[in-house]
Amino acid sequence: MxxxxxxxxxxxxxxxxxxxxxxxxxxxxxxxxxxxxxxxxxxDRRAAAAEGAERASRPAGARRANGETPELVTGRNPVVEALRAKVPGSALYVTDARDDRVREAIQMAADRRIPLLEAGRSELDRLTDGAVHQGIALQVRPYRxxxxxxxxxxxxxxxxxxxxxxxxxxxxxxxxxxxxxxxxxxxxxxxxxxxxxxxxxxxxxxxxxxxxxxxxxxxxxxxxxxxxxxxxxxxxxxxxxxxxxxxxxxxxxxxxxxxxxxxxxxxxxxxxxxxxxxxxxxxxxxxxxxxxxxxxxxxxxxxxxxx
Missing domain, CATH: 3.40.1280.10 (SPOUT methyltransferase, trefoil knot domain)
Structure with missing residues (x-):
């Protein structure tokens, strides 16, 4: 071409x-x-929201000032698949790291320098609006x-x-x-x-x-x-x-x-x-x-x- x-x-x-x-x-x-x-x-080009744990800690349903809505990928297999596909993440929430798939997700997140945040089950329930999360959720970075x-x-x-x-x-x-x-x-x-x-x-x-x-x-x-x-x-x-x-x-x-x-x-x-x-x-x-x-x-x- x-x-x-x-x-x-x-x-x-x-x-x-x-x-x-x-x-x-x-x-x-x-x-x-x-x-x-x-x-x-x-x-004007839209700027991405500030990166880091502060952004990731907002509830999944919260609206940003610029109209963007944070997205969470929940569940062991979906999170692992998203990380393998190199979906850009800003934080990985984990309740219990004893499961093999969760440990795999943690290792991939660490390799990509995605912050790991420990969260209780009730906190993860709140962040995911009650979705089935199996103790793990990946916060997806807003697209620019x-x-x-x-x-x-x-x-x-x-x-x-x-x-x-x-x-x-x-x-x-x-x-x-x-x-x-x-x-x-x-x-x-x-x-x-x-x-x-x-x-x-x-x-x-x-x-x-x-x-x-x-x-x-x-x-x-x-x-x-x-x-x-x-x-x-x-x-x-x-x-x-x-x-x-x-x-x-x-x-x-x-x-x-x-x-x-x-x-x-x-x-x-x-x-x-x-x-x-x-x-x-x-x-x-x-x-x-x-x-x-x-x-x-x-x-x-x-x-x-x-x-």
């Missing part, structure tokens, strides 16, 4: 060779989008989201935006595909959408440490901002008029919008897209989940970009 280093800032949309194609695509799409499912599952503008790097940025995806595992899978095929990052809405949780970290297989995820308050508005910055915006949809593998414009500054498997793209988001594209599926399946659809599409885009 061409990184575009040293080629200067992204040109404005009206200066792009495909600007006329965008207008034609919009005219062809017009009001075709009626809510059909996606063929695929489809400003990027600003949407941070994803506009290079002469031909590639961005994946998600709409209506509420399963963190799907988000993690999309981030993993974004890393595999050289995308600049992933854009998610702040509300009614999956965020970066322990589940997303585990599914991403560690790629969340290298691929930025940005949040926006209004997805349609941010997509329009990307268009003004020179990006072509295409949404995955079963009713798309063009196959994703035939979209030559994907070789330039490009935003791929992936919706949920059930509801697809929202109406406003679909109307904002320059074009709706589809994944040809000769088999019996009617749709793909978000992670798979994003992976297939990003492969086709990377091929078009000569990666």
């Amino acid at each position: 061409t990184k575009g280093k040293g080629k200067g800032p992204t040109p404005k949309a009206e200066n792009r060779h495909w600007h006329g194609k965008r207008q034609k695509a919009r005219a062809a799409k017009n009001s075709r989008r009626t809510g059909t499912p996606t063929v695929g599952p489809g400003g 989201y990027a600003h949407p503008d941070d994803l506009l790097k290079g002469a031909a940025p590639l961005i994946v935006a998600v709409d209506g995806i509420t399963d963190p595992r799907n988000l993690g899978a999309i981030v993993r595909s974004a890393a595999a095929f050289g995308a600049n990052g992933v854009l998610v809405p702040e509300r009614r959408a999956a965020g970066v949780t322990a589940g997303a970290w585990k599914t991403s297989a560690g790629t969340l440490a290298t691929v930025p995820v940005a949040q926006c308050t209004n997805l349609s508005r941010q997509l329009k901002a990307y268009q003004k910055a020179g990006c072509f915006v295409a949404g995955l949809d079963a009713a798309g008029s063009t196959r994703i593998g035939d979209l030559e414009v994907a070789g330039g500054p490009f935003v791929l919008v992936v919706g949920s498997e059930g509801k697809g793209l929202g109406r406003l988001v679909a109307d904002t897209c320059d074009m709706l594209v589809t994944i040809p599926m000769p088999g019996a399946a009617e749709s793909l989940n978000a992670g798979v659809a994003a992976g297939v599409s990003l492969y086709e885009i990377s091929r078009l970009r000569g990666a």
